[in-house]
Amino acid sequence: MYKLLLISKYLRRKLAPLFAAVSVSFCTAMVxxxxxxxxxxxxxxxxxxKTLTGDVIVQSQFTTGFPHYxxxxxxxxxxxxxxxxxxxxxxxxxxxLSNNDxxxxxxGIRPGEMSRIIGYEGSLLWTGQDYADAHYGDxxxxxxxxxxERFDLMLAGKTLTQPALMQVLLSDVAANRLRxxxxxxxxxxxxxxxxxxxxxxGDREGRLSDELLRTWLAEPEAEELVLLRLRGxxxxxxxxxxxxxxxxxxxxxxxxxxxxxxxxxxxxREGQYHFVDPETGYINSAAGTRASITxxxxxxxxxxxxxxxxxxxGIANEFKSGFYETDQNVVYVPLGWLQxxxxxxxxxxxxxxxxxxxxxEGGTVSITPARVxxxxxxxxxxxxxxxxxxxxxxxxxxxxxxxxxxxxxxxxTITWEQKxxxxxxxxxxxKGLVTFLFAIISIVAIVMVATTFYMIVLEKTRDIGVLRAxxxxxxxxxxxFLTYGLAIGVLGTGLGVWFGxxxxxxxxxIQDALANRMxxxxxxxxxxxxxxxxxxxxxxxxxxxxxxxxSIGAGVLLFFAVCxxxxxxxxxxxxxxxxxxxxxxxxxxxxxxxxxxxxxFERIPDQVEWSEVLWIAVGAVVxxxxxxxIPAIIAATLxxxxxxxxx
Amino acid sequence: MSETILHATNLRRTFSEAGRELxxxxxxxxTVRRGEWLSxxxxxxxxxxxxxxxIGGLDRPTSGRVVFNDETDIFTLRGAKLDRxxxxxxxLVFQQYHLMPELNAxxxxxxxxxxxxxLLAWPGHRRQARExxxxxxxxVGLSERLTHRPNKLSGGERQRVAIARALIxxxxxxxxxxxxxxxxxxxxxxIMELFHDLHREGQxxxxxTHDHAVAKTGDRTVTLSKGKLAGD
Numbered sequence: 001m002y003k004l005l006l007i008s009k010y011l012r013r014k015l016a017p018l019f020a021a022v023s024v025s026f027c028t029a030m031v032x033x034x035x036x037x038x039x040x041x042x043x044x045x046x047x048x049x050k051t052l053t054g055d056v057i058v059q060s061q062f063t064t065g066f067p068h069y070x071x072x073x074x075x076x077x078x079x080x081x082x083x084x085x086x087x088x089x090x091x092x093x094x095x096x097l098s099n100n101d102x103x104x105x106x107x108g109i110r111p112g113e114m115s116r117i118i119g120y121e122g123s124l125l126w127t128g129q130d131y132a133d134a135h136y137g138d139x140x141x142x143x144x145x146x147x148x149e150r151f152d153l154m155l156a157g158k159t160l161t162q163p164a165l166m167q168v169l170l171s172d173v174a175a176n177r178l179r180x181x182x183x184x185x186x187x188x189x190x191x192x193x194x195x196x197x198x199x200x201x202g203d204r205e206g207r208l209s210d211e212l213l214r215t216w217l218a219e220p221e222a223e224e225l226v227l228l229r230l231r232g233x234x235x236x237x238x239x240x241x242x243x244x245x246x247x248x249x250x251x252x253x254x255x256x257x258x259x260x261x262x263x264x265x266x267x268x269r270e271g272q273y274h275f276v277d278p279e280t281g282y283i284n285s286a287a288g289t290r291a292s293i294t295x296x297x298x299x300x301x302x303x304x305x306x307x308x309x310x311x312x313x314g315i316a317n318e319f320k321s322g323f324y325e326t327d328q329n330v331v332y333v334p335l336g337w338l339q340x341x342x343x344x345x346x347x348x349x350x351x352x353x354x355x356x357x358x359x360x361e362g363g364t365v366s367i368t369p370a371r372v373x374x375x376x377x378x379x380x381x382x383x384x385x386x387x388x389x390x391x392x393x394x395x396x397x398x399x400x401x402x403x404x405x406x407x408x409x410x411x412x413t414i415t416w417e418q419k420x421x422x423x424x425x426x427x428x429x430x431k432g433l434v435t436f437l438f439a440i441i442s443i444v445a446i447v448m449v450a451t452t453f454y455m456i457v458l459e460k461t462r463d464i465g466v467l468r469a470x471x472x473x474x475x476x477x478x479x480x481f482l483t484y485g486l487a488i489g490v491l492g493t494g495l496g497v498w499f500g501x502x503x504x505x506x507x508x509x510i511q512d513a514l515a516n517r518m519x520x521x522x523x524x525x526x527x528x529x530x531x532x533x534x535x536x537x538x539x540x541x542x543x544x545x546x547x548x549x550x551s552i553g554a555g556v557l558l559f560f561a562v563c564x565x566x567x568x569x570x571x572x573x574x575x576x577x578x579x580x581x582x583x584x585x586x587x588x589x590x591x592x593x594x595x596x597x598x599x600x601f602e603r604i605p606d607q608v609e610w611s612e613v614l615w616i617a618v619g620a621v622v623x624x625x626x627x628x629x630i631p632a633i634i635a636a637t638l639x640x641x642x643x644x645x646x647x
Numbered sequence: 648m649s650e651t652i653l654h655a656t657n658l659r660r661t662f663s664e665a666g667r668e669l670x671x672x673x674x675x676x677x678t679v680r681r682g683e684w685l686s687x688x689x690x691x692x693x694x695x696x697x698x699x700x701x702i703g704g705l706d707r708p709t710s711g712r713v714v715f716n717d718e719t720d721i722f723t724l725r726g727a728k729l730d731r732x733x734x735x736x737x738x739l740v741f742q743q744y745h746l747m748p749e750l751n752a753x754x755x756x757x758x759x760x761x762x763x764x765x766l767l768a769w770p771g772h773r774r775q776a777r778e779x780x781x782x783x784x785x786x787v788g789l790s791e792r793l794t795h796r797p798n799k800l801s802g803g804e805r806q807r808v809a810i811a812r813a814l815i816x817x818x819x820x821x822x823x824x825x826x827x828x829x830x831x832x833x834x835x836x837x838i839m840e841l842f843h844d845l846h847r848e849g850q851x852x853x854x855x856t857h858d859h860a861v862a863k864t865g866d867r868t869v870t871l872s873k874g875k876l877a878g879d
Contacts, residue, residue: 001769002761009749466745469705470759470812471734473727640705644745 002472003480007487010456012553020452021492027445028496028620029503034438035612036504038431040605045427048323053416054117054376056389058396061410063298065089065344065371072399073375079395081383086113087372089338095331097291100263105329106293108338111160117378120332123319124157125259130275131288136235143236150238153287157317160334161251165238168231170290170314174249175227181247183217188245195237199229253337254316258327262286262318273320286315297343309341339370346370385415442623449485449627457481457631464635465643478636485628489621497617507604513574515592519585524577528566535562651717652819652851653679653702658711660697671697672708673874679820684852686865693871695855696824702853703822704733734763738813742825744805746797752808753793756780759815783811787841803834810841821845823854827861839864
């Protein structure tokens with residue numbers, strides 16, 4: 001009991017142990033912040049990596065890919081624990097977008113299936129309305145609405161095909177087809193007459209004569225102009241698409257590009273992308289335009305047997321996976337389209353030497369089956385990935401045995417973790433290292449506690465002697481100082497956990513304030529701090545003047561209480577605090593500790609992992625007790641008589 | 648109950664300092680009888696404080712024994728038992744008072760009672776101990792000063808608190824080491840008055856002093872000289 005009495009007195013009347021507690025607090029908070037942010041970062045990366053990859057991937061080691069993938073996909077689909085398996089073709093291509101060349105990773109996918117695996121549809125950014133508003137802002141709302149419908153970029157992204165209107169408007173080939181259809185089909189001409197008449201003559205009454213129209217359509221010199229006007233007609237009146245006789249357009253392949261593949265796109269200070277740049281007014285998005293892609297096909301034997309192919313393809317939409325690496329490099333195209341470009345589709349070759357030399361018939365037909373590079377597998381919820389990978393591996397082995405031409409393809413099965421092992425491992429290492437470094441720094445706290453306690457032991461030597469003289473056992477003195485260390489540790493750790501939690505959960509607010517309103521923040525915090533100090537000093541002076549007791553502990557407590565009160569006010573009131581004098585300084589200075597323009601993720605992870613906090617807290621408390629241990633042992637082994645004589 | 652409370656036999660205490668042996672006590676025999684007031688007179692450095700520390704169980708002799716209540720040699724007691732002896736059976740009063748600066752007068756007195764009880768046993772004794780502490784402080788004339796900390800008390804008042812603290816566990820012997828050494832004549836007289844009252848109530852007292860006048864107030868005086876007791 002005397003220990004508790006003395007500890008409570010020492011805590012209230014001594015400043016030094018409170019400093020020790022504060023250093024324990026800061027060390028605890030520091031480690032909590034580091035572990036939380038790095039852990040959150042790792043967690044985000046893992047989630048993103050997993051969502052972008054699928055759970056298990058079966059892939060060929062060769063650029064040629066492997067055949068009979070439909071068989072393998074079916075076998076995997078039927079495997080227990082597999083929700084879905086889908087084939088993917090992967091190639092590198094040179095993409096030219098607005099005179100900008102760059103290498104991209106082209107992934108041929110089945111969009112519907114892929115969406116169920118990687119949440120691809122949810123990552124699409126733009127709607128038709130974005131497109132219509134940006135490109136046809138001068139048209140009236142109703143017309144823009146119609147264009148938006150026809151240009152449904154979401155749908156285009158989901159199906160990886162272009163809507164008919166988009167095709168006609170984007171490709172000269174399609175527009176020319178429309179032109180010849182108009183020349184031949186009188187009914188179609190009639191349908192187009194009012195809109196085209198309005199465009200050409202500024203009149204909608206149908207006074208544009210059939211002859212004038214046909215002459216105009218046949219005008220070879222004005223080809224560019226004709227095509228442009230036809231596009232304008234469709235834009236003004238998208239309903240014309242439904243006219244009988246309007247040439248049918250097949251679903252044409254389109255691609256969806258990572259939003260950062262488009263070099264004209266940039267993130268604002270909050271890390272957001274915009275269709276139209278809010279500052280410059282330029283259209284940043286490439287959605288609804290065209291790009292060309294150059295691809296290099298490989299023969300089934302892996303030779304560079306064909307000429308590189310260059311293809312024009314519409315951009316249906318842009319996606320943002322949330323993972324900058326992917327957003328910057330990946331474009332999605334339909335699986336079949338990419339197979340065709342890369343000569344990976346099913347093909348029949350006739351050996352001319354075995355054919356009848358006269359009729360040219362008969363020759364031996366060799367069939368080359370279609371190929372893909374990988375099969376992405378999504379596990380059922382709750383399925384253990386490694387365990388599933390093992391079963392997938394067995395299926396792949398059986399599959400390889402059943403197909404002679406597959407066995408040499410060296411199919412490997414890896415999990416998403418292995419696929420991103422290098423990156424995840426790096427972040428994991430980073431987290432481990434940083435935690436270790438900060439733990440080392442935390443030794444400072446132990447040393448601080450030890451120093452403080454040593455000083456206390458020196459100062460309290462006579463008290464220790466007295467305690468021993470009136471019957472306190474040596475173990476009691478040891479216990480006194482260890483309990484004191486424990487109290488400091490618990491107090492410091494409690495404050496530290498609170499502080500760490502407050503910082504971590506408000507990191508993004510703090511960074512916003514630092515980035516945009518630094519001067520105001522510094523001013524307000526300083527004011528609150530000095531106000532608290534002033535209140536404390538005033539109360540202390542007043543109490544002393546009235547001969548009333550005012551201990552250090554009471555002062556510290558009062559200071560903290562006023563600080564908490566004022567800072568709470570600052571915290572909740574900050575958005576509405578406006579100091580006009582500081583506005584220009586705010587605009588000039590600012591520090592963004594986490595720049596979403598240059599980082600993978602937009603926001604700083606701000607989740608506290610309480611199981612980790614528990615370990616950190618236990619560590620901090622134990623450290624404090626350890627720090628107090630040596631001085632405590634010294635105190636306990638003091639000779640009572642010498643202690644009493646100590647000056 | 649035996650007549651003799653403390654019986655010291657052939658107590659020797661030698662200190663080694665810088666390779667030299669310093670024989671402070673060279674075979675002291677001493678008997679303290681129940682209810683008596685024994686003064687140990689001696690000059691500075693004669694070893695009287697050392698003798699008191701040995702009797703009080705604060706120090707161990709180089710050889711010799713101190714038998715308490717005709718039962719045990721206190722130096723055969725180990726750890727906790729010796730602590731218990733210091734806490735419950737003897738009460739120590741020092742020249743420098745040795746109060747705890749963070750505790751007020753009442754707490755300084757109570758801490759002796761707390762020491763004898765564990766954390767769990769304390770609540771049951773708290774009221775009783777507090778009453779006793781208040782009584783003792785009233786007894787030494789400090790009932791108005793219960794919540795004052797030592798730095799707000801005069802030297803005499805501090806010594807009174809120290810005496811109250813020494814008495815909290817009803818010790819059989821009160822050991823006082825130059826209790827008036829730091830006090831002026833009037834205050835000393837009042838402290839001696841207090842000792843007289845305590846003695847009259849039956850308290851056994853052993854007091855160490857260098858002052859003949861102070862020593863004479865006791866029942867019996869022994870003189871410590873060159874490490875040995877001279878004359879009764």
